[in-house]
Amino acid sequence: MSKLFFDNIIMFEEVDKAIKNVASSTEELNELRDIVDGIVNHKVVEKVLDKLPKEHHEGFLALFHKCPHDEVTIFEYINQKSGRDIREELENDLKSISSDILHELSPKDEVSEETGVSKK
């Protein structure tokens, strides 16, 4: 079984929909999902570290390494060291990350450099 401590507050359905619409095979779908997974993991770590005093960064990382699935222990640690309940803040950060990724996934009008005319 695989679980990360923030899995219960992340809902990137639209991102998964967008990826499914594009992927032409299961392998491709899994590859794209893996890339998004990596983006989310790095972003979540960055957002959590933004909220923690620097002296507690290693404590968080150690917990994340030891028990990455343990939502209660990790959130307790972060809340205690940051002095507030950051769960809602992190949920909002995740929504923003989702919008960011969706923005990347939405087709844009590519313009040819040579002619200045849309490639569509």
Add this chain to the structure above:
Amino acid sequence: MTQPAKETYQKYTQEKYTSEFLRNKLKLKSLETKTSLFEKYPHVKKFLDEKGLDLDKIRKHSAKVITTGALTGTLLFAVPTPSRNLPVISSIVKNITDFNSESSKPINQEKLLTNLREILPDNVGPLTRSQEKQIEKVINDVIGVNTKATLEGEHLNTTYGFIGLEQHLARYPGDNVTYMAPGRGAWGYFAGSKSNLTEEAIEREKWYVAVQTLYLPDWEERLSYVKDWYKYRKVLVVNTANGNAVIADIAEAGPAAWTGKQFGGSPEVMNSLGGSRYTKGAVVMFFVDDPKNKVPLGPIQYNNIDLKGVTMVEV
């Protein structure tokens, strides 16, 4: 009617352009994200390097931690709410036996729901082995289907999670139905062609579920064996809000962990679990122990009893 060659070529390049274009965009985004984190917090990179930890692969690491903890008995899933006094199996069985000893009543959905509510945690999430054993007993005695959370050493990523509505899968090359997913399912087509489409294949697609095989601890290492084992594997899905139950088969991998869901269900599966507007909900999902392939796919009939506050959906 075939498309002119030029149009076919343009369609092909447009599709290829789109998926390749998106893959490259996402890869670039991934690189930007890593750079942003490691430039802002260089000590993070140092820590991760020392531990040999790659945030791209942290889910695999999580799976290993969880598996190791379960094997050594040291893993305790912290319960966010005060721990409950789990009912002893004998008291659950007594409830069922007392009920069954009365005249031949149809299966009582209320008994199932009451027992499930006593066992399941407040928050939807992974179950302990003890909880799974109790649910196996309840399901086996009330619904009459032999189910297992762990079958032949295999265990789903979770047995209690949210199921979401999936699209129909292409059953054969060129298949075209309403609300169909682009591309094939994880295990490919159900038949080689329309003329080879059997009743069995039709039923398999109709009653399919998606499970997160991609997050199994050693999915990649055991790919050949695991892929074969899970293909069309029967599962029992129970809607924990209203007790509706359906026998489904695994025919798709997913959804992604970051969708907030742990399972997917075909339109028919979802309809049987909660009606035409049911698109997401909490379910338990266990393997059906059916070596002789006798258990049919589809909904399991319950008597229609109106429970207070619970809308029963006729199946």
